Amino acid sequence: MLVPFLAFLAALALACQRSTPPPQAPSPKPGPAKAALAPAPSAQAPVETERSVRLTADARLLAGLPVAGGEPWASIQAGPAWKAHAKSLGTLWSQHEKARLSKVRRWADGHLGAVRASSSTVFYPFGGPDALYATAFFPEASTYVLVGLEPTGTAPDLGALSPEELAASLKDMETYITPILQISFFRTDDMETELSDKGTVPILMTFLAGTGHRILDVRPVALAADGTPVEAGGPGASRAARIDFVQEGGSRVQRLYYFSQDLSDAALKKAPEFVAFLDHMDRPATFLKAASYLMFRPHFSVVRTFVLTQTASVLQDDSGIPLRCFAPGKWDLQFYGTYTDPIKRFKDFKQKDLLEAYHGAGAVSPLDFGIGYQHHAGQSNLMFAVARAR
Numbered sequence: 001m002l003v004p005f006l007a008f009l010a011a012l013a014l015a016c017q018r019s020t021p022p023p024q025a026p027s028p029k030p031g032p033a034k035a036a037l038a039p040a041p042s043a044q045a046p047v048e049t050e051r052s053v054r055l056t057a058d059a060r061l062l063a064g065l066p067v068a069g070g071e072p073w074a075s076i077q078a079g080p081a082w083k084a085h086a087k088s089l090g091t092l093w094s095q096h097e098k099a100r101l102s103k104v105r106r107w108a109d110g111h112l113g114a115v116r117a118s119s120s121t122v123f124y125p126f127g128g129p130d131a132l133y134a135t136a137f138f139p140e141a142s143t144y145v146l147v148g149l150e151p152t153g154t155a156p157d158l159g160a161l162s163p164e165e166l167a168a169s170l171k172d173m174e175t176y177i178t179p180i181l182q183i184s185f186f187r188t189d190d191m192e193t194e195l196s197d198k199g200t201v202p203i204l205m206t207f208l209a210g211t212g213h214r215i216l217d218v219r220p221v222a223l224a225a226d227g228t229p230v231e232a233g234g235p236g237a238s239r240a241a242r243i244d245f246v247q248e249g250g251s252r253v254q255r256l257y258y259f260s261q262d263l264s265d266a267a268l269k270k271a272p273e274f275v276a277f278l279d280h281m282d283r284p285a286t287f288l289k290a291a292s293y294l295m296f297r298p299h300f301s302v303v304r305t306f307v308l309t310q311t312a313s314v315l316q317d318d319s320g321i322p323l324r325c326f327a328p329g330k331w332d333l334q335f336y337g338t339y340t341d342p343i344k345r346f347k348d349f350k351q352k353d354l355l356e357a358y359h360g361a362g363a364v365s366p367l368d369f370g371i372g373y374q375h376h377a378g379q380s381n382l383m384f385a386v387a388r389a390r
Contacts (some may be wrong), residue, residue: 041126046253052216053091057207058158062173062202072159081167088174089252089384093210096181099377101211103369111334111365115386116140122210123286125263125303126291129200131207131256132180132369134287137315139247139268145281146204151260152241153199155218176203199239200258204252208245216244216253227276229257252360263294263303275302283312288320290372293342293349295321313387317372318342323354326385333357337367337381340374356382 046052057067064086067073076082108116118141124134128148135144158166205215220232221240229242239260246253261267261274268275286307288295295304304321309316314321318339324334339358342349358364358381370377 036247045215046251050236052214054157054159055215055218056153056209059202059205059291060154061158062156062170062206062208064093065209070088073121076158076166079163079166081163081170085170085174089177089210092178100369100371101132101136104133104371105139107367107369108137108139111336111384112137113283119283119285119312120279121145122286122287123278123281124282124305125307126294127289129203129207129258130289131179131204132211133202133289134256135213136289137241138285140346141285142252142254143258145284147259147261147263148200149262151199151261152220152239152258153201155201155205157229158333172198173202173206177206179213200260201243204243204256204258208243209338210249213245214248218243221257221276223273225273225276227273227278227280229277229354263300265299265302268302277307278310281310283310286311286314287315288314288316290317291319293319293346296349312387314383316383316385318351318354318381318383319349319372320383321345323351323357323383331385332388333386334364335364335381336384337364338379339381341380343373346373 042073045233053069057064057069057073060067061073061076061082066077066086077086092223116138119189121136122141122144123145124130124145126136127146128150129146131144131146135141138144158169161169163299172384205218208215221229221242222232223240224230229240231242232240241258243258244253245256259274261271288307294300295307302323306331308320308325314326319342335357339351339354367375367380367382370380371382372380
């Protein structure tokens, strides 16, 4: 089943590199029933366990938020390292909430309602550990699938650290998350260097705690040959992690997967179990932001075509998939904000057809927050594409 599916995607992808839209093609033959990627919603609030209490406490402390209770958290919060950390992050959280996050939530509530109701899964390739914006745009999803190059790492245990190790870990967290809180995206080159031996799980937990979630569980995950997620034997045996969480005061369990996976065609050919996992997703909503224009390149054709043929909607800035790949008659498109030239690093990826769309006869709605590489309000853009019935 998997080989024909890969061949189908690769064949379709060739057409997207031309100026003409891809030809009509049948969907792959249905395979086995879609795997259950998310836990069933709980009828009552999940019962707190000693492990979930510790995970949430550590995540809150990393986010600079206070924790009630005894040791070891009381001693950590009494120390100068955490007090300085909380002060620094408190300022960053406050500024980010006012400048972006509150506006993102309000915008998403007004424009993404129908898709959020129909797509229970969010697919966020090239996003790294950006749980912050995934949950802001799509807060009610059952499952989030984030993909980046950075290693997964493990859940922190702050109580087991020496004072020196704790101070270093808190400082590292500030370094990791300051860029996204200030400019809405990670600096990829910095992340590859800084997280080479630490991993993304602590960052994912920090973002979840910082936006009002409790962490229920964190586990290393592997994929069976058919793409089914299974618990891995240990942190070192896996290039994926699963985080179960719940909104503070809520009762519905949500699940986030993070995969450390190269999405180039050559890498996916060597990871058939990951492609099978993608095939299990049932018409997800795809989110793309600050994606380095990778899907403009021919050697990212498989993931690009997967998005175009298997997802229900695409919310992206101009760094995601070229406008020319959204075949007329197959998508309903809405443009928001302002399209300007790409930043200098990506100057070769200017889209004339997208510029025409923004300055043509069609309606372009305002965007009152900055996001992506052009992160200043008034210079950012989003395109929302909803697939028509196929």
